[in-house]
Amino acid sequence: MKIAVLPGDGIGTEIVAEAVRVLDVLDLKFEMETALVGGAAYEAHGHPLPESTLKLAKESDAVLFGAVGDWKYDKLDRPLRPEQAILGLRKNLGLFANFRPAICYEQLVGASSLKPELIAGLDILIIRELTGDIYFGAPRGRRTAVDGHFPGAEEAFDTMRYSRPEVERIARVAFEAARKRSKRVTSVDKANVLETFQFWKDIVTEVGKEYPDVELDHMYVDNAAMQLVKAPKKFDVVVTGNMFGDILSDEAAMLTGSIGMLPSASLNASNQGLYEPSHGSAPDIAGKGVANPLATILSAAMMLRFSLNQPEAAARIESAVQQVLAAGLRTGDIWSEGTKRVGTREMGDAVVAAITKKTITG
Ligand code: IPM
Ligand code: MG
Numbered sequence: 001m002k003i004a005v006l007p008g009d010g011i012g013t014e015i016v017a018e019a020v021r022v023l024d025v026l027d028l029k030f031e032m033e034t035a036l037v038g039g040a041a042y043e044a045h046g047h048p049l050p051e052s053t054l055k056l057a058k059e060s061d062a063v064l065f066g067a068v069g070d071w072k073y074d075k076l077d078r079p080l081r082p083e084q085a086i087l088g089l090r091k092n093l094g095l096f097a098n099f100r101p102a103i104c105y106e107q108l109v110g111a112s113s114l115k116p117e118l119i120a121g122l123d124i125l126i127i128r129e130l131t132g133d134i135y136f137g138a139p140r141g142r143r144t145a146v147d148g149h150f151p152g153a154e155e156a157f158d159t160m161r162y163s164r165p166e167v168e169r170i171a172r173v174a175f176e177a178a179r180k181r182s183k184r185v186t187s188v189d190k191a192n193v194l195e196t197f198q199f200w201k202d203i204v205t206e207v208g209k210e211y212p213d214v215e216l217d218h219m220y221v222d223n224a225a226m227q228l229v230k231a232p233k234k235f236d237v238v239v240t241g242n243m244f245g246d247i248l249s250d251e252a253a254m255l256t257g258s259i260g261m262l263p264s265a266s267l268n269a270s271n272q273g274l275y276e277p278s279h280g281s282a283p284d285i286a287g288k289g290v291a292n293p294l295a296t297i298l299s300a301a302m303m304l305r306f307s308l309n310q311p312e313a314a315a316r317i318e319s320a321v322q323q324v325l326a327a328g329l330r331t332g333d334i335w336s337e338g339t340k341r342v343g344t345r346e347m348g349d350a351v352v353a354a355i356t357k358k359t360i361t362g
Pocket of ligand 2 (some may be wrong): 246
C-alpha cells in the first residue's frame with residue numbers, strides 16, 4: 001500500500017504531520033512518500049503541481065492531502081496559483097466523487113452556533129461532483145493565461161457545463177450511498193434559472209428510476225442553503241454539482257461546530273482516492289501549533305476504509321477521536337467552557353495514546 005503524503009501550505013504541514021503519526025502507530029505496512037504541492041511547490045519548483053508530485057499521486061493507492069493556498073499568491077496568474085494543484089489532482093486522477101460527511105459529535109453540540117436541538121445527532125452526507133461544472137468549463141479573464149494574453153480584458157467568464165455521463169455517474173454514487181443509509185437523496189440544483197441544472201435534474205430523475213427503493217427529492221440551492229440552517233436533520237444524502245457542493249459543504253460543516261472536524265474523500269472509478277480535511281490552509285493561524293488536526297486524522301480513517309481496505313484500522317482511529325473528545329480535549333476552534341484547550345501536537349498525542357491504549361488525561 002502506497003500513500004502519497006502532500007501536506008501543502010499553511011496549517012497543512014502541521015495537521016498532516018499528526019495524521020501521519022497516527023497512521024504510524026497502527027502497525028500496518030504502508031509506504032509513505034511526501035511531496036510538495038501548492039504554494040510550497042511553487043516556491044521550490046515554480047509550479048503548484050510539479051510533474052513529480054502528480055506522478056507520485058498517480059502511482060499511489062491513496063493521497064493524504066493537507067491544504068493549499070495563501071493570500072500572498074493572489075496576484076499570480078490563475079494557472080500558477082496554489083488552488084490549481086488540488087484542482088489538477090482531482091482532474092488528472094479523475095476524482096469525481098467527493099464525500100463530505102457532516103456529523104455532529106455528541107461532545108461538540110455546544111460548539112455549534114445553532115441551537116443544540118437542531119444539530120444533536122446530525123449525520124448528513126454531502127456528495128459533491130468534483131471534476132465538472134463551472135470549475136472546469138472554459139474560463140477567460142485577466143489572469144487566465146500564464147503569458148498574460150488577456151491583460152486588458154474588459155470582461156471575464158467561466159463556463160458552467162455538465163455532460164450526461166458525468167451527471168449519471170455521480171447520481172449513481174449518491175443512490176448507492178443512500179442505500180447504505182436512510183434511502184433518501186436530495187438533489188440540489190438551480191433548474192429554475194440555469195440550463196445546466198435543468199439537465200442535471202432531468203438526468204438525476206432518470207437515474208433515480210433505477211433505484212425505486214430510494215426516495216428522491218429536488219431542491220433549489222438557495223432553499224437548500226436556508227433549510228440547512230433551519231432544519232438540517234431533514235437531510236440525509238445530498239448530491240450536487242461542484243460549485244454548489246463547495247458552498248453547501250462549508251455551510252454543513254459549520255453546523256457541526258467546526259469545519260476543523262470534518263474529513264473528506266474524493267474517489268475515482270477505481271476507488272483510488274484523495275483524502276483531505278474539508279477546511280483550507282488557514283494562513284492566519286499557520287505555524288502557531290493551534291490548528292485542529294482531527295479533520296485530517298479522520299480523513300486518514302476514511303482513506304483506510306475506502307481506498308486501503310482496512311476498515312478495522314479506520315474504526316480504531318474514529319474511536320480514538322471519540323475518546324479524546326470525551327476526555328474533554330479541545331483545540332481552540334471547538335473549545336468551550338469546562339473543556340481543556342490543547343494545541344495541534346497535544347491533540348495528535350492524545351489520539352495516538354488512545355490508539356495505543358495509554359490513559360488520556362483531560
Ligand atoms: C474545497 C476548496 C477548493 C475548492 C479550493 C481550495 C480550490 O474550497 O476543497 O472545498 O473550491 O474545491
Ligand atoms: Mg471549499
